[in-house]
Amino acid sequence: MFECYGKKLLRVDLSTRSITEEPLKHAFIERWVGGMGFGTKLLSDEVPPTADPLGPENKLFICVGPLTGTQAPLFAQTCIVSKSPLTGGIINSYAGGHLGGAIKAAGYDVIAIEGQADDLVYLLVTPDGAQIIDCPELAGESIRATEAAVKAASGRDDLHTMAIGLAGENRVRFACVVSETRAFGRGGMGAVLGAKNLKAIGVAGIGDVAVADPAAFKDAVAAAYETFRQDLESPWGYLAMFAGAGTGAGMSLVNEKHALATRHHHLTHFEKAEEIGGPGMMEKFPTRPVACLGCQVHCSMLRSPVKTKWGEVWTRGPEYETMYSLGSLCFNGDAEMLLKANDQAEEYGMDTLSLGVSVAFAMECADRGILPRNALGGDVALEFGNADATIKLIDMIAHREGLGDTLAEGSRRASQIIGQGTDAFALQSKGMEFAAWMPERMRGIAVTFATSNRGACHKRAPIGMELMDVIPMDGIEGRAALVAEIQNKVNALFCLVACRFAEFIVPMEQFLALLNTASGLSCTEERFMRLGEGIWNLERLYNLAAGIDGSEDRLPDICFEVPEDFPEDAKPLTREDFATLLRDYYAARGWDEQGHPTSERLAALGLQT
């Protein structure tokens, strides 16, 4: 039983510089399965909900799943759970790549980071042991340089890393952590690491990952591969499209459906979308696709160096969400600018979603006369479509200079600092900036943004169903219950730390076959979904204790205004519809009218208050 687990947690206390190994109890593994489940339970137990996210009390739990490092396809990701400096609530954040495989091969399911180092350090975990290493010379270094330095110092070719850049050190509240070009993007994990003075983590492992029933597991892996093969070999396969042009290939449909947030939600359609979308990028710039560990989709696009007016740029992506946030939302149709901005974000270490939304927020403030056009200094005008303004503002945010210092606090805090009613159009829920979707057009997105424990998260929404007209985009009936079901399902899959792409095509029985044959568990679909629902409720309880109650299940006022090019035959989002959706959502969850989980529902989920 539990053969595919390391069954160990590595605890690193930066305050005392102590490093210890702890066994994970069988009951804990069976109850929480892995990944997000492990992290959520550990954070709930160990970090007070009122703790300062940027203080020593906060912890990061870096978690892998039961299928990480096995032959099962699309389980390369790693999950971080912590308390977010952006939202003040619990956060889970994910990155693909190769780090997760290294952690598993090193024999761990979880690396727990706690305390606060006196000076800048990095953590090195190798078969020779784990150690905390001083690195004052890396202060202010870019992520790429930091990862290279840590690898070089280790002398190991098999070391995989994650690091923060200047933004994390400066505690930009949406600073991210990057692992070899893949980002733990959302929620400010880079700021948490920065506050702990932890610049990087390097992990090398040489262990094998066993499975409970090798013959049955082999069959389960073969079935999963066949599912992928059928999709990837089809010219219109869902993942085949991502494999061909990266996630940016998805921009076309959103734009054609008039659901692409453009010019800070004043428009639903961007005339230059084709120029900055995935295929447009591929036509302009040399590209080669790269894959995460064991993945045949290879959606990540690596560019050759490109000479731009801002200097030479080397970058990966941009991903679709970045094409929205720093592209259409800022009314930027300049593909070179997008490469440069994406490169800046990767080197400084900032979540491109929150970054782009914050830049667009400043442009909106300038459009409304709330901020002066010369707020950036010099002759760069703060206005939509000005590529130079975007590039300059990104620098200012990472360095916390001038207006950049305000925006580095995130859109919600920035609107509170600037005042003048700007909170009405700050694109955020619970402090988390909007992902690339419009609540004005998609009711599932309206519910998801408002109710997600992470804030305006897009990871658990019926996006494909709405855009493909499987269900009407502006439909109300049953929408909230559907969102709740998807939230539960994705939470469960994030216990396996499955790539979100897998869920698009892999049927549930294949996930369970992989899990059960690898672990020896006998997890049914009913139990698996209950696991996801239990984690959702555990997160909700944590957020409630942190002061995030039902009053924050909301959308900003701008979502109830009608964009200029809103389709005549479509129905705008009304406050009445939203109230109905929220009421339906609470009912679907078995919560009371204020959005508190009921004791009956918690008892049914095995959670005690």
Added chain:
Amino acid sequence: MEVAVRFSGPLRVLAGRQDLTLSLADGGTLRDLLHTLHDVLPPPFVEQILTPLQTSAGPLALMLVNRAHPRGSTDLDRPLAEGDVVVFVPPMAGG
């Protein structure tokens, strides 16, 4: 009547063009439009997109008519109207 046709994302690359306008007889259907496109578009587009659609082997999700996906193959025989916009678009979103 005239119907506007656009190609978006990867399908624009495959079609080798961004848009065109087709003249169809009054009462012409989506199926008629697909047939007409055979003579206009490059062989890879015909082979990978048009032929599967006409034989109902391809998903109608590859098309939008006035921003909506056709609902089932019977929609192929629905008459189009002057000013309709047909878009070939990849059946995917997000990332």
